[in-house]
Amino acid sequence: MTAVNPTQHRKAKALKPGSRRPAKELCSECGLCDTYYIHYVKEACAFINQQFDNLEVQSHGRVRNLENELELYFGVHQDMMAARKKEPIEGAQWTGIVSTIACEMLNSGKVEGVVCVQNSPSDRFQPMPVIARTPEEVLAARVNKPTLSPNLSILEQIEQSGMKRLLAIGVGCQIQALRAVEDKLGLEKLYILGTPCVDNVTREGLQKFLETTSKSPDTVVHYEFMQDFRIHFKHEDGSIEMVPFFGLNTKELKDVFAPSCMSCFDYVNGLADLVVGYMGAPFRWQWVVVRNDTGQEMLDLVKPQLDTQSVSSSGDRRQAVQQSIPAYDKGVTLPMWAAKLMGVVIERVGPKGLEYARFSIDSHFTRNYLYVKRNHPEKLDAHVPTFAKRIVSQYQLPKE
Numbered sequence: 001m002t003a004v005n006p007t008q009h010r011k012a013k014a015l016k017p018g019s020r021r022p023a024k025e026l027c028s029e030c031g032l033c034d035t036y037y038i039h040y041v042k043e044a045c046a047f048i049n050q051q052f053d054n055l056e057v058q059s060h061g062r063v064r065n066l067e068n069e070l071e072l073y074f075g076v077h078q079d080m081m082a083a084r085k086k087e088p089i090e091g092a093q094w095t096g097i098v099s100t101i102a103c104e105m106l107n108s109g110k111v112e113g114v115v116c117v118q119n120s121p122s123d124r125f126q127p128m129p130v131i132a133r134t135p136e137e138v139l140a141a142r143v144n145k146p147t148l149s150p151n152l153s154i155l156e157q158i159e160q161s162g163m164k165r166l167l168a169i170g171v172g173c174q175i176q177a178l179r180a181v182e183d184k185l186g187l188e189k190l191y192i193l194g195t196p197c198v199d200n201v202t203r204e205g206l207q208k209f210l211e212t213t214s215k216s217p218d219t220v221v222h223y224e225f226m227q228d229f230r231i232h233f234k235h236e237d238g239s240i241e242m243v244p245f246f247g248l249n250t251k252e253l254k255d256v257f258a259p260s261c262m263s264c265f266d267y268v269n270g271l272a273d274l275v276v277g278y279m280g281a282p283f284r285w286q287w288v289v290v291r292n293d294t295g296q297e298m299l300d301l302v303k304p305q306l307d308t309q310s311v312s313s314s315g316d317r318r319q320a321v322q323q324s325i326p327a328y329d330k331g332v333t334l335p336m337w338a339a340k341l342m343g344v345v346i347e348r349v350g351p352k353g354l355e356y357a358r359f360s361i362d363s364h365f366t367r368n369y370l371y372v373k374r375n376h377p378e379k380l381d382a383h384v385p386t387f388a389k390r391i392v393s394q395y396q397l398p399k400e
């Protein structure tokens, strides 16, 4: 990669946000191309240049061990646990572990700023990336904005601000591009706190999803695809609406997810130092994956504020995944009574803990592999990482 010096950067022509997207329809709007770092896009973009192995070595000192099932699925790590805040943050997506770590990173002086996503004043679901400098600004970014977010659009502000120590919070595609330009940012230390991410949507796609799936789309304040195989919608009045996954109108929703997310194989944010999600944890707990010493340093700051327990795993996902492949492909929608019944049965006997996480990874990777094969066959071999090819190869895919 050729280096661009800051003067060249500043001379680069100012681009209107969204005006250039070399990844075309696969662009996830990560924000890199809204800055002069677009110069690096051909190497840095997750959808143009898949380079997991290089970036794993750069981030963690080694590639994941494909012979170890835990690493094959969840990436390089040195520790993994279930955790929850003893005193949850009101209004956070789960218990607020992410926001708490970010606040403590600022309070302890380890960083001068935090890249996070607030929402626009007029729309709770419209992301507005910022560099937060106070805990109050971090807390204003709590809760998911379940739409594509241009987090890296703030990259130029880092250099302009003169900051040397930064924490970035983000999802996999944003973090892949960030890692690729990390050494160009002039930072002394970059901490990366990631969340898993799957099936994201544009703001218009989100509207369609809410209108197709919720009884009251305008009052939804928060939703999550939960480990009990239901989507939990939280409404303004505090009520929770639950819709079984198996009752989703897959025919209507097939085109809702962004093409970038239909082509993504970094569900578990393999390049972050520390990952906080929920998919490998018991219901109502969060899932924490420490990938390296920098991740451990961040977790240590908040450990006294957490209850923790070991991760566990039960059930066998394979048959359910194999059956879901043709059902999704044909856009099968079950009547609601059957979907509810199936949800109850699967919740009782189905995969739990890490096996639930593997169920979700297998289902998404097989679907996404077919999507890339059909829509971008010329990219298939280079774009799908080796670990994902190995996961997909466990299943029989429809003959084309």
Ligand code: FAD
Binding pocket: 089, 091, 092, 093, 094, 095, 096, 097, 098, 099, 100, 115, 116, 117, 118, 127, 141, 142, 143, 144, 145, 146, 147, 148, 149, 151, 169, 170, 171, 195, 196, 197, 198, 200, 224, 225, 276, 277, 278, 279, 280, 286, 287
């Ligand atoms: P909070 O303390 O509420 O903080 C949330 C943080 O998320 C904030 O710092 C904010 O800056 C950041 N954020 C919000 N929206 C975005 C965005 N669009 N892009 C980047 N960063 C954002 N976990 C799973 O285990 N499985 C999943 O399938 C899964 N899908 C996700 C999809 C999306 C789009 C996002 C943003 C997250 C997803 N997560 C998933 C992570 C999970 O929902 C929680 O975000 C995570 O467990 C942290 O919860 P918390 O209460 O600690 O976060």
Ligand code: SF4
Binding pocket: 020, 021, 022, 023, 024, 026, 027, 028, 029, 030, 031, 032, 033, 034, 041, 044, 045, 046, 047, 177
């Ligand atoms: Fe640019 Fe990011 Fe879109 Fe790739 S995903 S084209 S780096 S904005």
